[in-house]
Amino acid sequence: MTKDTIIQLKDVDVTFHNKGQTVQAVKHVSLDVQRGDIYGVVGYSGAGKSTLVRVINRLQRPTAGQVIVNGQDILAMKAKDLRQARTKIGMIFQHFNLMNARTIADNVDYPLKGGKLTHAQRKEKVAKLLDLVGLSEKANDYPAQLSGGQKQRVAIARALANDPEILISDEATSALDPKTTTAILELLKQLNKDLGLTVVLITHEMEAVKEICNKVAVMEDGEIIERGDLVTIFSEPKQKLTRDFINTATQIDQALDKIYKQANALGLDDHHRLVQLKYVGASTDAPLITELFKRYQVVSNILYGNVEILQDTPLGNLVVVMAGEPDQLDQAWQYCRDAGIQVTQLNPNDSEVA
């Protein structure tokens, strides 16, 4: 284990027994999160991702495996030590889980009671936290008076009350509208940058991961089927599920759907081919289309284009119809591949997306 590994899950199994039925929610999962990571765990509901992260602060005791957080064996801890360790692992939830009977300030203050701070210090701390999440003027309101996004901000302030080093976000943006989601994700990213907070982000939306994560794991049926840094996963997804998630996020799915529907109008044949071009990083900037025409007299008609900036790396997707002589087209493709561009010929009759 390297010095910078802050969360280490080793061969974690979680099995539920319910009315004679056995459900293996998490199967032999190992996961290392480095200090300062924003680690995304993506999967459909029921994939076991929530169960997996609940193991980190032992809200869920695993059936087997090892959990090391900050060098401490979480599973071997006595109740009192566990409570102490939990103060350093913040958590936010899909439904915010605020206390309705307490004011906003009181909700944020809750984790501080019974701690070492004096009353005055606590008050100051609460004010600072509310300022951090931009809700100072709501201090005396009750949760019922707040919007969803505001509630989640309060929940974040509460989670940060004891200066945790880790923040677990369990579908924290899933109940929010897109604009609010972006704002909350921005806040998480800012906290990651300013406080050095390590974030583990559970979600079923690849868009959220795309916005802020530097690493991703994809979960299916209790297993991590693919993992890696964000750019690699987005540029070279290996599993079908990963590709599905990415295509939904980049909206290339919808674009291809529309293109396929009017495939007849494209007049595709040997001289007119439908092609998807994918490129990462610098090659985005090359005047590719012009170059193809100059060198091979290949005319490219752009049907769809999208560039994502992931971790400051551009990732481009183009869907074009290339027109030209068959052998010239082949040469043009070879030219693209030599330039580090992925070329995939698309067949409108086959709905599988590359």
Added chain:
Amino acid sequence: MKLFAQYFPNAVTMKSDFLQATGETIYMTLFTAIIAGIIGMAIGVGLTVTQPGGILENKVVYNILDKLVNLFRSIPFVILLAVIAPVTRLIVGTAIGTTAAIVPLIIGSAPFYARQIQNALAEVDRGVIEAAEAVGSGPIAIIFRVYLKEGLADIIRSSVLTLISLIDLTAMAGAIGGGGLGNLAINVGYSRFESDVTILAMLIILVIVFAIQLCGDLLARHVDHSA
């Protein structure tokens, strides 16, 4: 006063009886409410935290509490009054009188209150409990600072309900010489065909019940911030 005398010819001559009976009813109700309140609250919280999925899940404790509550809730109160007599004698020294009535009243109402508390606490969002656990709260903190605080409005409503049903029970205390307004209504009003006494006793009970209901509703609304 003249009008009152016209409609309540017998009751008007029994001022001291009514004062005494009202005092006995209030005495039995308050005394029982305090003790049964504490016992019922403890059992209700116990049921909540030990039930399957609770923060101190414990099948044995839960089943014992659950069965006890069911057992005592299924005994009709008039029968309980008689059955419990030896125990009452052991505790207060006598099995008849107003104070003696308090023992069966406690045993009759505490399990009811426990169930009410359990229902009130069941309304506290499981996610909020989980959030408290996630910030490092232990069971004691979760009971006092989350369950009882978040469930307060419902607890007040349940308490009002229990208090009213308790007044209902005190009306039967006359069976063992416990006195009270219920006793006055039956043993004087009904038995001597002085129905104005019965009606006045009933009216006083209604006033007490409405007062409790009103105070409870106002209080519950005051602490309820959930909407």
